[in-house]
Amino acid sequence: MASPVMIAAIFALFLASSTLASTDAPFIVAHKKATLNRLKSGAERVSVSIDIYNRGSSTAFDVSLSDDSWPQDTFDVVSGNTSQSWERLDAGGILSHSFELEAKVEGLFYGAPAVVKFRIPTKAAFQEAYSTPILPLDVLADRPPEKKFEWAKRLLARYGSLVSVVSIVVLFVYLVMSPSKSSSAKGSKKRR
Template structure:
């Protein structure tokens, strides 16, 4: 066999093609691996309800969504960010668990607290732990944080003052525009 090397222009043309093929294979394999995983999103929200007795209730709701393509197992939700010095537990529990959360589904958990003191309270995100069949290590996700809660605050007086300021500002704006429309 006489051996002859390929022409230089052939090597120059195939080198980028080989490099492109290698990167394409890595890209496709990483996309395939990423597509076959759970994607957990948790949304935590709290609302204040002032009762006639002068107390205030905080209703906390946490929604856990599995937006991935695999089911997750041994799902545990824990929200221990509510201080017992500031809140009394009225209904429900700050933790919950589910055996399985299928792909594309969601679960909700709610509980109620009662404010004991007037304060601005910052709650930490809830922690969600779960297992997936392809990994032995426990997975962790966090909920969205709740904006600052002003418990037992005198909101009505501040709101009324803001309305008075707004109306007086609008009225002065209208009086200054009168000559323009004449």
């Protein structure tokens, strides 16, 4: 469940984006996600994806992404790179980048936001934007194995009676509203 601080931060971000989007400049918003994937060999991989949005009204040029928050003594890069660059990001556009890491050390990991640098034609200096931070990752932690269909059982236990009632009502409405084949056949015989 989202904390009140997180909700307030997201609300402030939307207010700022709507205010800044009215100016004639790019407004960069970056969203970073990380998910843990346990392999059968006991190793654990971290899949990281970063989406960069231009919510402004002009193009950002020489866009570069750098995510150096993954220490080399804790993670190995398995696929992709932790940095990427693009020539431009048009207004209303999106860029996506992903990479995968393999964890070497057990423990709780707090990742820092990724840094996005870009150039505005009216300014000589590069501008910086930061991605959203990720939630702490409990890397290589002992977790009980997930039981398949547990979530389905919980949903069925919680909402099963509601689904049954709605299904019966929908079936009843369908039967009342659809003409039966026997009455349409009788009607066609009487007309002859």
